[in-house]
Amino acid sequence: MSDEILPVGVVGVGHLGRFHAMKYRDHPQARLVGVFDADPERARQVAAELGTRAFDDLAALLREVRAVTVATPTITHFEVVRQCLEAGVHVLVEKPFTDTVAQADALIALQQAKGLVLAVGHLKRLHPAVQHVVGLGLGAPRYIEAERLAPFKPRSLDVDVIMDLMIHDLDLALHVTQADWQEVRAVGVAVVTDKLDMANAWLTFANGTVARIAASRVVREPVRKMRLFWTDRYASIDFLGNNLSIYQRHGQAAAGPIPGVLAEQVELSDTDVLAREVDAFLQAVRGAPVFCDAQAGRRALALAQDVRAAIQRGVAPPAL
Numbered sequence: 001m002s003d004e005i006l007p008v009g010v011v012g013v014g015h016l017g018r019f020h021a022m023k024y025r026d027h028p029q030a031r032l033v034g035v036f037d038a039d040p041e042r043a044r045q046v047a048a049e050l051g052t053r054a055f056d057d058l059a060a061l062l063r064e065v066r067a068v069t070v071a072t073p074t075i076t077h078f079e080v081v082r083q084c085l086e087a088g089v090h091v092l093v094e095k096p097f098t099d100t101v102a103q104a105d106a107l108i109a110l111q112q113a114k115g116l117v118l119a120v121g122h123l124k125r126l127h128p129a130v131q132h133v134v135g136l137g138l139g140a141p142r143y144i145e146a147e148r149l150a151p152f153k154p155r156s157l158d159v160d161v162i163m164d165l166m167i168h169d170l171d172l173a174l175h176v177t178q179a180d181w182q183e184v185r186a187v188g189v190a191v192v193t194d195k196l197d198m199a200n201a202w203l204t205f206a207n208g209t210v211a212r213i214a215a216s217r218v219v220r221e222p223v224r225k226m227r228l229f230w231t232d233r234y235a236s237i238d239f240l241g242n243n244l245s246i247y248q249r250h251g252q253a254a255a256g257p258i259p260g261v262l263a264e265q266v267e268l269s270d271t272d273v274l275a276r277e278v279d280a281f282l283q284a285v286r287g288a289p290v291f292c293d294a295q296a297g298r299r300a301l302a303l304a305q306d307v308r309a310a311i312q313r314g315v316a317p318p319a320l
Contacts, residue, residue: 017071023278062087078103090117097297104298120297123277129244141228144211160195166215171300179207186310202317
């Protein structure tokens with residue numbers, strides 16, 4: 001099965017779905033059978049660009065593929081993914097997993113009953129900086145600080161900034177701590193839409209880790225950074241610059257701008273993370289571990305909803 005060329009498709013070829021289709025087209029172990037979109041003209045445009053077929057009926061596409069990416073609006077994820085699973089097709093669904101935790105639970109039950117792969121597109125887990133830090137085997141950090149700030153764009157407005165941007169870092173916090181959360185405090189405001197456009201959350205995990213996570217989609221300059229602190233070192237990740245720096249306590253003799261601290265700039269590969277995500281999904285269909293399974297997608301969704309609930313209750317973060 002490892003050498004089999006998998007017939008695949010993409011459901012929803014807006015901004016992100018189009019890129020998924022491109023990665024499948026270029027993957028040596030996949031054959032892009034076609035695409036489907038609720039807007040038939042959009043499907044035809046993308047199909048013509050990529051040299052594939054535009055399907056007018058989702059069921060027809062599902063009869064010809066083994067696996068699909070679902071990149072439709074979040075509110076449609078449940079029904080679309082359910083239809084794919086019931087057709088016996090493996091699914092990579094973009095984040096957020098679903099609109100509600102109850103929907104996530106229903107899809108997990110169906111996926112388990114069918115024995116299919118159901119992966120959720122938290123691709124930041126596959127960023128080389130994250131994989132390097134996790135690979136150090138340092139255990140859960142004591143403190144996490146993350147900022148994911150973006151200029152306003154007239155897309156992904158079907159969800160608030162928590163589900164649009166913050167959920168990436170909520171998932172990474174869960175990924176590196178491997179612990180449940182105990183307390184959530186948050187503030188947020190709607191600025192240019194009728195949903196939250198800025199949010200700041202303070203999270204406490206069962207193992208003692210504390211995380212402060214900020215997200216905004218109404219800033220002038222993009223920022224995507226994360227810092228993770230252990231008792232003797234910290235790691236600083238700049239996702240936009242593809243940079244990772246590690247600072248470690250090393251005695252008074254250590255050279256560098258901070259006395260007693262040894263600074264290391266880690267060389268990272270210039271990785272196409274979306275291509276890596278698509279490849280990881282295809283390998284999971286062939287039997288490899290799922291890089292972010294449905295249970296992990298559910299946890300990130302549940303935490304994101306707890307952040308939103310804390311904002312609605314007015315449970316603000318502590319003053320710094």
